[in-house]
Amino acid sequence: MTITLKVNGKSHEIDTDASTPLLYVLRNDLGLHGPKFGCGLGQCGACTVQVGGRAMFSCIMPIAAIGGREITTVEGLLENGKPNKVQQAFIDEQAAQCGYCIAGMVMRAQSLLQTNPKPTEAEIRQHMRPNLCRCGTHAAILRAVKRAAAA
Amino acid sequence: MNAPFSPSRRDILKGTSALVVAFSLAGSRLEAFAQNAPAAAAKPVTPDQVDTFLAIDEKGAVTVYAGKVDLGTGVRTAFAQMIADELDVPFEKVSVIEGDTALTPDQGPTYGSQSIQNGGVQIRQAAATAKAALLEEAAKRLNVAKEDLIVTNGAIGARSSNQTVTYGELIGGKQFMLKLDPAAPTKKAADYKLVGKPIPRLDVPGKITGAFTYMQDFRVPGMLHGRVVRPPALGAKLTNVDESSVKQIPGVKVVREGDFLAVVADNEWNAVRAARELKSSWSKSETLPDEKKLWEHVRNTKIVKDDVTSNIGDTKAAMAAEGRKLSATYDFAIHTHGSIGPSCAISEFKDGKLTCWSASQATHNLRKQLAKMFSMPLDDVRCIYIDGSGCYGRNGHEDAAADSALLAKITGKPVRVQWSRADEHGWDPKGPPTLIDLRANLDTAGQVTAWEADFFIPQGAAGMVELVAASLSNMPTDTALSPGGIVQDSAIGYKFPNIKTVCRRLETTPFRPSWIRTPGRMQNTFANECFLDEIAAALNVDPLELRIKYTDPADTRGLETLKRLEKLSKWERRPSPQKNVTGNVVKGRGVSYVKYELVRTYVGAVAEVEVDRTTGDIRVTKFYVVHDCGQIINPAGVEAQIEGNVIQTVSRTLKEEVTFDRSMITSLDWASYPILRFPEVPEIVIELIDQPAEKPWGAGEPTAAVVPSAISNAVFDATGARLRSVPFKRDKVKTALQSA
Amino acid sequence: MRFRQVIFGIIAVVLLAVIGGYAWTWRPALAAISANQKPAADKQAVRLGAELAAIGNCADCHTTIGGTPYAGGRAIPTPFGTIYASNLTPDPETGIGTWSEEAFRRAMRDGVDREGRQLYPAFPYDHFTKATDADIHALYVFLMSKAPVKNSIPANQLDFPFNYRPIVAGWKVLFLREASLEPDPGKSAEWNRGRYLVEGLGHCGACHTPRNALGAERRNSAYAGGVAEGWNAPPLNAASLAAHRWTVDQLAEYLSTGWHKLHGAAAGPMADVAKNLGQASDGDVRAIATYIASLSQQPRTANNVPPTPRDNFVKNVSPEVAAIYAGACANCHNDRNDVGPSKAVSLGFSTAVRQADPSNTVRVIMHGIHAYQTNGGPYMPAFDGILTDRQIISLAQYVRARYTDQPEWTDVKKEIDKARREGVRP
Structure with missing residues (x-):
């Protein structure tokens, strides 16, 4: 079936099974590799993107459920080809080790700062809770979110 | 639907074929610098050649060929720093190629915190050899004495004149044809400009903007998506497959080879659905021990040999002598690597040759294993590393590679295999269960007179880990256990008069073992450093003081580490447990220390914890680390490694445990194998001791060794309860609290 | 609201009971104890008290989200207004620091505080009254062993006439049976x-x-x-x-x-x-x-397979909801009747899906299951936001039809709105 998706400001006609989770469409049909496959179960957050302005697990979001909502991936945060405020803060803090989780982390942090521009440490930790990191980059990620909030 | 691979990768591959096709008669060093020297020769990968490690093009751009790979640790950047500094070229002019069996040397697998210490140092020696030759040649060209030359940004100039010649002009595009000189002089510590600086990592911006290509992102034209369907029980035999159960999903093909079962499809989601919905029947198989009696099982497993890792004095006599005897048994649960991205690989057979892209930390070993599995000549197999999700040891990458190679062989097309979460948790090789008995004798004067330890750990070392696909399909593979160098740090560095430590090597272990970050060292140090704390408590002395007392007075770096730790953590000298504790949530602090493998990186740590006496929940609130890994290449990189070690090992210590029934692992996702989340992450305070004039040592593992014991010792300090079994889950903590 | 009318309709009865019962339920103030009269923190009693407090779920009501356990202050919604749980830590001013064991026992049994004021039955003394002296002693010692936390509890916000404490006396006359349970010798x-x-x-x-x-x-x-x-x-x-x-x-x-x-x-x-x-x-x-x-002993054969779905389910299914189920749910909830990832069970086993109203199904879909995320255990992501209300409604009806033999639910939307108003449990 053909579904129209608006991703990072552009419309795309996607012809695929309606049960396909958004993650596979973004990665395979649109070549956007920022969102990652981590569990396919909504447990780890590596696939986090924004749908309708909110951070969501794209691995458990069938495209049949999206409707007209706009989708933003980590690639869509770039402003004139340059990292946006949150991305730049992650770069400045070198907040990535293997980095597999990090696009999801950036998207989760972006959502927090959109709704709560000056979060407390406890609010940041609670908000970032759905996203897992195995390398132990958490401390650097927390510094990056604070830096972005202060920027 | 297949995205092109990134330009940099494509360029590399193009360059590769040019290099591989070009051929040259090996020439002397003079020929290398001659005007008519061939542009490119078959690139050597033997570790005795400079060209194995380095190439400089006409524009002076330097390519480093590293056998060690960047697993997210930042060694790619560190290599670039070391080589740019050694050659005096701008940092931006250095690029690094890693883990391609056709291009890079076999520097051994990327494990053991050896990437800088061994891999980087070897490449630096190649650079020093190259630089000496370049200077000699420049001296001839410029007709000046070698001592008169100075290198700035890849250009060699004479102090006495304004003539210069660049590296590009001297060697651009040609091979050095030089033997690596182990004695070639490297720079003096004071002359380094990049080494020791927190240079930002090369890979970070791309990872944060989504531009970086991981193995999981890599695509090959015309490839199929494969998903494996593993047996529901270890050792189960496939009795029936109902292919009609997936016929409603378009483009799906079921592949079966012995007990190896998989599906392939041109659409990835269709492959996922087919793997989920394919109906198959398997024989019943119950080969695993009773989980509740795991430690009895380990203790009763046949011992095939004893490795005596230290034997000082006569512990038998010393233990028999008068004194206060202490003994305790420690255990450390079975762990998974737990990569956030499940393993992934692509294989392609073309003209009888196999190319396999994977995130393997040991592509040269994988190449041998795949050649063996398919009974192919080694030369017909090429394995190429592409960064994957962090692996922390030998996880499932090699197995995904074997899966993809088998599917590529059977289907005749390139096949990408992406493991599921359950594949990763269920089928990556595991950190084996570790059981440790410790005994000590304390004399009436408060001296430790004897220390004895038995470590019940599987036989084997770091080698080739059995490939799952090969075993399931009855193809050739290595079957010896390869748990890694898990005897390390069973011996202790403290100066007791009588010490005997024995690794009792077991014939089997419940799951296919492999090395997980800090293999053996983490488990062994947990027991040693906790038991030392038990001795301190028995003697009613401060545990940090006891460590200082028994450290070799000649080991000034060790003593310095402990001294700085005392200051950094504002350590208050007193015996544990602390007195007069009230309230439900109680606080404590614990210390731990290791000289890694007794010969390298020093780490001292203090953990601060809060224990909820009602629930048994432990919160690690703060962690102090003092770290001496010799010459620091990139302090930001070292700090990131220490932070990562602390957080990952706090997770391992408090939460992690592979669970299983008689048939199979039951902890197959993050809900059943939880790891640390943001609210639980401790504050971390680090002090690095830089030793610019010393050798650089590893930093990727050593800190993990001290984390479990520091936490256990802190819990003891807070509550008087001694935790001897990792992970420190609620039930165990509550039981320990009740007997405290 | 019909509920209200019923209440006012029987208010006369209540008033009578209040007046008649007031004398019967009246209790004097008991003397305050001083800090040095606090019981010794006997280890055994503390441990037993902690276990009994867990069985009594005391901390659930007497702790705010993220607050110190037993320090009180949590708002308890009731049909009559909001009641704030009291501070059970031994703080002399805001907690139970001045309560003697007798005062504590009386609260558990009779539902009055140390000063003799009536306690609202949101505090379930109609059950606690059955606890033995020994168990109440252990609970008391356990609570008094906690670190005192100064936490002033807000005043209750109850509608008239329930904001008038003595009315509780009438409630007690009607509903409180202060009797211990006699063991049934015919049972184990x-x-x-x-x-x-x-x-x-x-x-x-x-x-x-x-x-x-x-x-x-x-x-x-x-x-x-x-x-x-x-x-x-x-x-x-x-x-x-x-x-x-x-x-x-x-x-x-x-x-x-x-x-x-x-x-x-x-x-x-x-x-x-x-x-x-x-x-x-x-x-x-x-x-x-x-x-x-x-x-629930009943002469029913153990039915260890889920019931067959309603036979009309296939023809009523929209392709959209089937795709949503396949893409969002089926990775964990499989049809093989075995346990899937996140410890998900086949939905034919789910009591929530079989219930007469959709409240639990809707809440689980919207808010997920997170209680055990820290220590491992069942998990389900929250789908509120991933799915729209319309999609949640059709998904709830879909699983009801596919996995039970029960009739379609009415008014799922009302439950969604209600669940959203009530918010997410952490």
């Missing part, structure tokens, strides 16, 4: 222990028994199912809707871990109950399971 010691805990400190009926207009449990409908914080507390008696008949073993595992492979995960307030029972002794949990299992 385990069953009797279970009954004592379930009827007493465990106060299971507080949620699982329907309540009358005055908020009292309807004795003749004991364990016929009730409500708890918007969730449906399913019947524990013969009306049980479980696809599998609960056995003692299954209940014991479910109560102490919050999950059983043939029943699924505890969610909502029950997740907290299971978390607490995880702290209780295995023997007590087993006793509770023995008694609860006996409530």
Whole structure:
């Protein structure tokens, strides 16, 4: 079936099974590799993107459920080809080790700062809770979110 | 639907074929610098050649060929720093190629915190050899004495004149044809400009903007998506497959080879659905021990040999002598690597040759294993590393590679295999269960007179880990256990008069073992450093003081580490447990220390914890680390490694445990194998001791060794309860609290 | 609201009871104790008290989200307004620091505080009154051993006439039976222990028994199912809707871990109950399971396969909801009747999907299951936002039709709005 998706400001006609989770469409049909496959179960957050302005697990979001909502991936945060405020803060803090989780982390942090521009440490930790990191980059990620909030 | 691979990768591959096709008669060093020297020769990968490690093009751009790979640790950047500094070229002019069996040397697998210490140092020696030759040649060209030359940004100039010649002009595009000189002089510590600086990592911006290509992102034209369907029980035999159960999903093909079962499809989601919905029947198989009696099982497993890792004095006599005897048994649960991205690989057979892209930390070993599995000549197999999700040891990458190679062989097309979460948790090789008995004798004067330890750990070392696909399909593979160098740090560095430590090597272990970050060292140090704390408590002395007392007075770096730790953590000298504790949530602090493998990186740590006496929940609130890994290449990189070690090992210590029934692992996702989340992450305070004039040592593992014991010792300090079994889950903590 | 009219209709009865009962329920103030009269923190008593407090779920109400356990202040919504749970730490000004054991025992048994004021029955003394002296002693010692926390509790916000405390006297005359339980000699010691805990400190009926207009449990409908914080507390008696008949073993595992492979995960307030029972002794949990299992004894054959779905389900299904189920749900909830990732069970086993109203199904879909995320256990992502309300409605009806033989639900949308108003449990 053909579904129209608006991703990072552009419309795309996607012809695929309606049960396909958004993650596979973004990665395979649109070549956007920022969102990652981590569990396919909504447990780890590596696939986090924004749908309708909110951070969501794209691995458990069938495209049949999206409707007209706009989708933003980590690639869509770039402003004139340059990292946006949150991305730049992650770069400045070198907040990535293997980095597999990090696009999801950036998207989760972006959502927090959109709704709560000056979060407390406890609010940041609670908000970032759905996203897992195995390398132990958490401390650097927390510094990056604070830096972005202060920027 | 297949995205092109990134330009940099494509360029590399193009360059590769040019290099591989070009051929040259090996020439002397003079020929290398001659005007008519061939542009490119078959690139050597033997570790005795400079060209194995380095190439400089006409524009002076330097390519480093590293056998060690960047697993997210930042060694790619560190290599670039070391080589740019050694050659005096701008940092931006250095690029690094890693883990391609056709291009890079076999520097051994990327494990053991050896990437800088061994891999980087070897490449630096190649650079020093190259630089000496370049200077000699420049001296001839410029007709000046070698001592008169100075290198700035890849250009060699004479102090006495304004003539210069660049590296590009001297060697651009040609091979050095030089033997690596182990004695070639490297720079003096004071002359380094990049080494020791927190240079930002090369890979970070791309990872944060989504531009970086991981193995999981890599695509090959015309490839199929494969998903494996593993047996529901270890050792189960496939009795029936109902292919009609997936016929409603378009483009799906079921592949079966012995007990190896998989599906392939041109659409990835269709492959996922087919793997989920394919109906198959398997024989019943119950080969695993009773989980509740795991430690009895380990203790009763046949011992095939004893490795005596230290034997000082006569512990038998010393233990028999008068004194206060202490003994305790420690255990450390079975762990998974737990990569956030499940393993992934692509294989392609073309003209009888196999190319396999994977995130393997040991592509040269994988190449041998795949050649063996398919009974192919080694030369017909090429394995190429592409960064994957962090692996922390030998996880499932090699197995995904074997899966993809088998599917590529059977289907005749390139096949990408992406493991599921359950594949990763269920089928990556595991950190084996570790059981440790410790005994000590304390004399009436408060001296430790004897220390004895038995470590019940599987036989084997770091080698080739059995490939799952090969075993399931009855193809050739290595079957010896390869748990890694898990005897390390069973011996202790403290100066007791009588010490005997024995690794009792077991014939089997419940799951296919492999090395997980800090293999053996983490488990062994947990027991040693906790038991030392038990001795301190028995003697009613401060545990940090006891460590200082028994450290070799000649080991000034060790003593310095402990001294700085005392200051950094504002350590208050007193015996544990602390007195007069009230309230439900109680606080404590614990210390731990290791000289890694007794010969390298020093780490001292203090953990601060809060224990909820009602629930048994432990919160690690703060962690102090003092770290001496010799010459620091990139302090930001070292700090990131220490932070990562602390957080990952706090997770391992408090939460992690592979669970299983008689048939199979039951902890197959993050809900059943939880790891640390943001609210639980401790504050971390680090002090690095830089030793610019010393050798650089590893930093990727050593800190993990001290984390479990520091936490256990802190819990003891807070509550008087001694935790001897990792992970420190609620039930165990509550039981320990009740007997405290 | 019809509910209100009923209340005012019987207000005369209540007033009579108040006046008549006031004298009967009146209690004097008891003397305050000083700090040095606090009981010694006897280790055994503290441990026993901690276990009993877990069985009593005391900390659930007497702790705010993220607050110090037992320091009180949590808002308890009732049909009559909001009540704030008191501070049970031994702070002399804001907690129970000046309470003697006698005062504490009297509160548990008679529902009055140290100064003799009536306590609202949101504090389930209609159950606690059955606790033995020894158990109340252990609880008292346990609470008094805690670090005092100064935490002033806000005033209750109750509608007239319920804001007038003496009215509680009338309630007590009608509903409070201050009698201990006599063991049933015809039953096992385990069953009797279970009954004592379930009827007493465990106060299971507080949620699982329907309540009358005055908020009292309807004795003749004991364990016929009730409500708890918007969730449906399913019947524990013969009306049980479980696809599998609960056995003692299954209940014991479910109560102490919050999950059983043939029943699924505890969610909502029950997740907290299971978390607490995880702290209780295995023997007590087993006793509770023995008694609860006996409530639903029925001459029904054990049906260890889920019922066949309604036969009209296929023709009513829209392609959209089938795709949503396949893409969002089926990775965990499989049709093989075995346990999927996140400890998901086949939905044919789910009591929530079989219940007469969709409240639990809707809440689980919207808010997910997170209670055990820290220590491992069942998990489900929250789908509120991933799915629109319209999609949640069709998904709820879809699983109802596909996995049960029960009729379609009415007004799922109302439950969605209600669940959203009530917010997410952390």
